[in-house]
Amino acid sequence: MHVRRLGELEAEIMDRLWAWQRPATVRELVDDINRDRRVAYTTVMTVADILHRKGWLRREKAGRAWLYEPVRSREEYTAGLMRDALGDSRDRPAALLRFVEAISDEDVAALDAALRTARGEPGGPRETASRGGAA
Known part of the structure; x- marks a missing residue:
């Protein structure tokens, strides 16, 4: 399997999920990323969805939000x-x-x-x- 290098925001999302070692919502990701730089909720939501479609993240519905977690370490x-x-x-x-x-x-x-x-x-x-x- 060919592994493409993650883009900047993809890597930021994955780094947080790998470090947290638990599923997280887009809101949690946005809030954490916004400590260092401003990023829109919709941007993180779109990138998390892309990572899901690429097979890097699995997701499960939790109320109205998705919980995302890495598929691979x-x-x-x-x-x-x-x-x-x-x-x-x-x-x-x-x-x-x-x-x-x-x-x-x-x-x-x-x-x-x-x-x-x-x-x-x-x-x-x-x-x-x-x-x-x-x-």
């Missing part, structure tokens, strides 16, 4: 962007090498643990956490 969204970026490369090994050279030692360790987990090898983040270590 922030991590799934980020992973999709990373897959798409890698898929655009003509030389995937070189792209991966450049990526790994540019990330922090902490991210290299996290990537190594994720690869071990994906392969079913000991020492992945879940196993380390279950032994009382940091994930």
